[in-house]
Amino acid sequence: MAHEGSILTAADLAGNGARGDDPDVHGKFGIFGGRYVPEALIPALDEVAAVYEKAKNDAQFLSEFDHLLRTYAGRPTTLTDVSRFSEQAGGARIVLKREDLTHTGAHKINNVLGQALLTKRLGKKRVIAETGAGQHGVATATAAALLGLECVIYMGAVDCERQALNVARMKLLGATVVPVTNGSQTLKDAINEAFRDWVTNVDTTHYLFGTVAGPHPFPEIVRDFARIIGVEARRQMLELTGRLPDAVCAAVGGGSNAIGAFHAFIGDEGVQLHGYEAAGRGLESGEHALTLTSGSVGVLHGSRTYVLQDDEGQTIESHSISAGLDYPGVGPEHAWLKDSGRAVYHGVTDDEAMAAFSLLARTEGIIPAIESSHALAGALVLGRELGPEATILVNLSGRGDKDMGTAMKYFNL
Amino acid sequence: MTTLQTVFAKAKADNRAALVGYLPAGFPSKDGAVAAATTLVEAGCDVIEIGLPYSDPLMDGPTIQDAVHRSLVNGTRIADVMRTVEGVAATGAATLVMTYWNPIDKYGAERFARDLANAGGAGTITPDLTPEESEPWRVASAGAGIDTVFLVAPSSTDQRIKAVVDCCTGFVYAASLMGVTGARESVNAAAEGLVQRTRAHTDLPVCVGLGVGTGGQAAEVAAYADGVIVGSAFIRRMLDAPDEAAGRDSIAVLAKDMAKGVRR
Structure with a gap:
């Protein structure tokens, strides 16, 4: 897709399934x-x-x-090097996949x-x-x-x-x-x-x-329809940096933007995959959407996966400042990636996400969706861990126009 | 013979269909549910389904959603469901639990089957457990000696019907229509065809549910099915009643009418 004139192929859409990453019958x-x-x-x-x-x-x-x-x-969407934002991430090179630039403003x-x-x-x-x-x-x-x-x-x-x-x-x-x-x-x-x-x-x-x-x-x-995000980004990263990124970061609610960003990289063993769930007001508060990081295995909405549930299987209501991450279940492929260890999942609080939201706006002139801000907050921490030689791809899943009401209230604008 | 086999054998000997009543545990209150179910048995219900209230009842219409929501707000737990089963089974009626799969999954299949059997329960109806995913539950239920009832629907292909009935013991639940629970103006004409298609694959009794709300409709369904399942119509009357006693009086009238219907 990143190559002008090339047509989307069946392999772009569904991958080749050769790594055992397709579900069974x-x-x-x-x-x-x-x-x-x-x-x-x-x-x-x-x-x-x-x-x-x-x-x-x-x-x-x-x-x-x-x-x-x-x-x-409006595909392919571009990559953007965010050097001023990256300064806050210990100097690691952060590159954004700009899904916020698509029609309707999100992946x-x-x-x-x-x-x-x-x-x-x-x-x-x-x-x-x-x-x-x-x-x-x-x-x-x-x-x-x-x-x-x-x-x-x-x-x-x-x-x-x-x-x-x-x-x-x-x-x-x-x-x-x-x-x-x-x-x-x-x-x-x-x-x-x-x-x-x-x-x-x-x-x-x-x-x-x-x-x-x-x-x-x-x-x-x-997943297959979202997969184009990672397919494009993988080619674009090779063109831009000459190599694959050290890590791919994405926010996880139900998990579609994250699986879209991750899937083309699953076979690239050197590429870490990091998903960020909404920790809301913090794990201890009970007001969060930490399905993968604090939930247990159960069935919700037709699928076996990790679920926020009580000891008798009743669904517990989730919380996040970001409505797109406010969901007590998660896609089963993420559950599988977590248990297999191929992807790692973390929590980002409302406050951490809003700080990253504000930082990207002020350093790069890009107002991200609050959902995507969870991945940005995660990349700031990860960058400090991986060091200045590292390159981190962050899926900027959507733009923040829809979030201005929340931002006005949060920042007293 | 199991409790369910006895019920259906007796109904057949009387040349009539069995009447199956549904009520959720904990509604209108923990004790009130046992009292209401007992009323249904006294008025002529042969089988009682006790609903296990669940936070995400995606096969239920507004009436049952309302009742189970109230039950959950009242703090109903699985132990309360088991106590309700125990109280209702003591009347002599075959008593099943109708539940979505996740509460059993979380509680532990073997533990749930054992506790239900110990409470005198006859089995379960699991509307969102497909044949493909049902093995752990069938094994646990067989071990505890309780029946497993699954659903067929008008959209089911003959191949699917066969897969479902092969997992059923006790009886087969035929959903009369494509839709959620709730009383309707008329019972879907597709129901009779579904019952006939189901019979081609099993000797088990076939009971029809969804949309049955009057004695006349019960009679209509009883003409071609082995059992008639009624839930929302009872619950609607209880929701509309000023108090629990009035609710019981009201469902007794309807249940008697239904009991006449299955004998017509």
């Missing part, structure tokens, strides 16, 4: 993943998997996806364009999606408008209030936004409600899932 990454859903949904999941399997090896599909990524999403556009094309191939005319902060909802509404699909977005009533601007954007794009008033009225309840819609309307509707969680085949499909 049941969607299992080791003990993680699988399908824990009502039997009624199994045929639909089988259909999505079969249509995707065909599409990913179909030159026409690849060409359509490639065309949209270039001419609509989410990659997945929704891929799945919207898939919806057409499924012969369905309606998409539904869940959203927390509204970013995946806005991205889905955008792709639906582009491809002429009916679009319904489920969003927790609490989130609708916190993110009124995104609700307005979705409506402007022609989507119906349904506030979800049951449970904790946030992302996890929006997912429950989207599943209820799907099981009722599965004949006409595709559930355009927003992250690498959920039942098989969603973790694999969403």
Whole structure:
């Protein structure tokens, strides 16, 4: 993708699977993943998997996806050397992958364009999606408008209030936004409600899932559509620095931007992979989203993975200043990368993330999403550990325009 | 014969379908759930499903969501579910637990199966446990001597139906429609076809649930199924009642009507 004129290949999309990093036929990454859903949904999941399997090896599909990524999403996105910011990281060279420069302002556009094309191939005319902060909802509404699909977005009533601007954007794009008033009225309840819609309307509707969680085949499909981030970045790093980075850093909520950034590097043993979860107000406070770093293995939203849960398997509500990381589950492939030791996961508090948010704005003139600021905060610490010879690639998953309300309150602006 | 086999044999001998009632543990209160289930048994329910309240009930409609949310707010724990089963099983009704998989997974499959058997429970219904993921639970349940009931749906292919019924003991739960739990204006016409397709793969009784809310609908379903499952319609009446006693009176009326329905 980074080479002008080259078309996205099947290998770019799905990798080559040669390193054992593809799930088995049941969607299992080791003990993680699988399908824990009502039997009624199994045929639909089988259909999505079969249509995707065909599409990913179909030159026409690849060409359509490639065309949209270039001419609509604005790919390839550039790398940016951030030398002034790097001074605060012990002199390690920090390079940003600029997903914030894509259309709609976040990496989410990659997945929704891929799945919207898939919806057409499924012969369905309606998409539904869940959203927390509204970013995946806005991205889905955008792709639906582009491809002429009916679009319904489920969003927790609490989130609708916190993110009124995104609700307005979705409506402007022609989507119906349904506030979800049951449970904790946030992302996890929006997912429950989207599943209820799907099981009722599965004949006409595709559930355009927003992250690498959920039942098989969603973790694999969403990963493949996000994978372009790392595919581009790997080529671009070789061009820019002449070698691979020492580490790749990304924020982890459900985990789609992180898996997108990591996946092309999994086979590069010298490249460390670091994921940063939201530590919120700190582990001890109980108000955090430290699923991988403090959760336990369980089943949530159709998949076996790490979950924030009590001793009887009831989901515990998460907290983060960043709505995009405020989720008590995580994609099963991250659970597998954690247990295999290939990736390492850390917590970053609200305060640490907001300090990095402010620092990048002041040193580089880039206002990052608060989600991405967790990875930036992590890179500052990692840079000091790895030393001045190190090169660190940070996935800047989105821009911070959406976060100005939070920033105004936090910094008294 | 297991408790469930006895129930279905008796219903068959009477030339009628069995009536299955669902209520969540801890709703409207811990003791109130046992009292309400006992009312259902006295009014003619042959089998009781006790719901294990779960924070993320993605197969349930608004009525059951509301009830389980109240139950969780009341602090219902798995020990309370087991005590509820014990209280209901003491009436002589076959008593199952209906639960999403994660609470069993976290509690420990063997421990859950053993505790349920010790409480007098007949088995479980696990709506989000697919055949592919069910082996640990089937092994644990067989070890404890309790039944495992799984669901088939109108969208299920014949191949899937076979895979599901091969995992079932006790009976097969046929979801009448594509959707979540909740009473409907009419019972989906697809239900009868699903029951027939299911029978082609098993001799187990086939019970129909989702959307059954009146005696007339119970009679309609009883004409082709071995059992009729009712949940939301009872819970709706309890939610609408001014107090627990009035709620019991109200569900007794409905359960009697349903019991007549399955005998028509």
